Amino acid sequence: MTGDLRSMVEQLKSASHPLRLRVLALLDSGELCVCQVAEVLQVPASSASEALRELRRAGFVTERKEGRWVFVSLVPEEDAPPLLKGILAGARPLREARQDLARVAEVKALPITRVCSTIQGAATAGLEMTQA
Numbered sequence: 543m544t545g546d547l548r549s550m551v552e553q554l555k556s557a558s559h560p561l562r563l564r565v566l567a568l569l570d571s572g573e574l575c576v577c578q579v580a581e582v583l584q585v586p587a588s589s590a591s592e593a594l595r596e597l598r599r600a601g602f603v604t605e606r607k608e609g610r611w612v613f614v615s616l617v618p619e620e621d622a623p624p625l626l627k628g629i630l631a632g633a634r635p636l637r638e639a640r641q642d643l644a645r646v647a648e649v650k651a652l653p654i655t656r657v658c659s660t661i662q663g664a665a666t667a668g669l670e671m672t673q674a
Contacts, residue, residue, distance in 0.1 A: 549601075550625065556600035557629045560638075561585065562593045566602060566616070567639035570630050571646055573615035577658035582645045587661045602626050611654060 557563055564583055568574070574582070580590035594614055597603040601623050605614045616622065616630075633639050649657060 549623075553600045553602070553623055553625050556596045556602065557625075559593070559596075561589060562597055563629070563633055563636075564638055564642055565590070565593050565597060566626075566629060567633035567636065568642050568646065569603065569614060569616045570634065571643055573613050574646075574650075575654050575658065576612045576614060577654065577661045578646075578649050579614065580661050581649050581657050582642055602629075611658070 557566060561583065565579060568579060568582060576590055576594065577587060579594070580587045583590060594603055594605070598605065601621075602617060603614055604617050605612055607613075616626070
């Protein structure tokens with residue numbers, strides 16, 4: 543994103559949602575699979591994906607694919623919008639962010655296949671329930 547007013551407004555909008563702010567604070571701890579993000583935050587994978595899409599658009603998050611898994615992380619510091627540093631500094635002490643960070647280690651200890659199958663299974667069960 544360029545350093546203009548419109549870009550800054552879009553970045554502020556992106557970070558102004560509670561879920562997206564939690565995602566930024568969570569990714570401050572390092573790279574995670576999208577399923578791990580959803581599991582830590584206890585939200586549907588679709589909600590985590592939508593939040594990540596907005597954060598990518600704002601220039602805060604990058605992704606890489608490894609097989610069928612999508613891993614997300616904060617953009618490298620040298621590429622990060624200046625606003626990101628302040629957002630992270632403000633988010634770190636939040637109670638919700640601290641609780642999310644406490645869950646990261648336990649979720650990372652689980653095999654990704656297990657985390658993602660649980661998340662995808664929950665999404666499928668929810669879809670089946672709405673179609674019934």
